[in-house]
Amino acid sequence: MRYYITLIFTASFFYACRNSQNPIEEKALGIDTLQPVRSTTFSEFIPHAYELLDSATGDLDGDQISDIILVLKQKREDSLVSVSDTNVTRLALIFSALPSGGYSIAAESNKLIYSLHSTGARYDDPFTNIVVRNGYFTVEHAIGGGPLVGTRFTTFKYSKQHNTWILHKDGFETIDLNDVPDDTTLIENVKRTEVKTSKDFGIVTFSNFDIYKD
Numbered sequence: 001m002r003y004y005i006t007l008i009f010t011a012s013f014f015y016a017c018r019n020s021q022n023p024i025e026e027k028a029l030g031i032d033t034l035q036p037v038r039s040t041t042f043s044e045f046i047p048h049a050y051e052l053l054d055s056a057t058g059d060l061d062g063d064q065i066s067d068i069i070l071v072l073k074q075k076r077e078d079s080l081v082s083v084s085d086t087n088v089t090r091l092a093l094i095f096s097a098l099p100s101g102g103y104s105i106a107a108e109s110n111k112l113i114y115s116l117h118s119t120g121a122r123y124d125d126p127f128t129n130i131v132v133r134n135g136y137f138t139v140e141h142a143i144g145g146g147p148l149v150g151t152r153f154t155t156f157k158y159s160k161q162h163n164t165w166i167l168h169k170d171g172f173e174t175i176d177l178n179d180v181p182d183d184t185t186l187i188e189n190v191k192r193t194e195v196k197t198s199k200d201f202g203i204v205t206f207s208n209f210d211i212y213k214d
Contacts, residue, residue, distance in 0.1 A: 045105055050091060051075050053113075058132030060165070061106075061158045065097040069137060071113055071130060081116045088115045090127075092139075094165065094206070107164055111210040112154070114141050118212075136168060141211075143172065150174030150192075156206055167204035171195035 046052070050072040060067035072091040074080055080088045090113040095103035114126040128151070129140040138155040150173050157168040172194045179190040198204075 045093060045095075046070075046072060047091075049074055053090065053127065054130055056130045056132045056137065058137070059135060060094060060132060060137060061096055062135045062160070063096075063099075065099065067097050067106075067132075068095045068103065069093065069130060069132065070095070071127070077116060090115055107206045109207050109209065111212065112139060112206070114211060137165075144174065147177040148174055149177060154209075154211065156209075162203070162205065165206040167198065167201065167206075167209055169195055169197045170201070 051074075052070060053073040054071040055068060057066050057068050059065065060069065070091075070093045072093065074088055074090070077088055089110045092109045092112040093105060094107045096106040097103055116125055118126060126141040126143060127139075128142050131138045131140070135158045136155055138153050141152045141154075143150050143152050152170075152172050154170050155168045156165040158164075159166045172192075174192050175190055176192075
């Protein structure tokens with residue numbers, strides 16, 4: 001479930017640590033390779049062109065301290081989509097909590113969250129939810145157009161070996177509305193589920209994952 005928290009959008013510190021003049025146009029952010037930037041608040045890491053879409057808290061790295069993941073969308077996203085030939089970037093930022101207080105930015109991605117109108121005519125905004133549980137987090141998107149509808153769920157797990165989050169599974173649960181029985185209690189019988197794991201795709205880090213690629 002989406003919820004909003006009050007933020008002061010001061011981006012100068014964010015730009016300094018990334019050494020970037022235009023984060024919207026970045027193709028690969030690669031912040032996993034940078035030294036952590038300590039801060040008492042995550043708000044100063046939000047670029048001025050973005051605003052909060054969703055957030056979730058929980059222990060993301062197994063240290064028993066609550067971390068946070070933010071999902072950001074570009075301001076005036078609707079109008080940008082209407083004039084753009086490509087997907088309008090959304091960002092996902094992971095902040096690890098520090099034992100002494102504050103956060104360090106641990107990872108980010110501009111290819112984890114679907115943009116508006118990108119998964120079928122049935123859904124204007126496919127992003128639905130982000131959930132954190134015990135070192136795992138899952139991003140959920142609505143997918144489909146016409147009679148085929150469903151959910152894509154993408155789960156990452158923290159890896160101490162790689163010191164970042166690794167793709168754990170990527171799956172689809174779909175229903176063809178033409179197959180829905182009159183007795184809706186039997187709807188589970190027509191659900192189709194397809195799940196890929198690391199056995200299928202190998203090691204894929206959070207920052208290298210691209211939701212637009214198979």
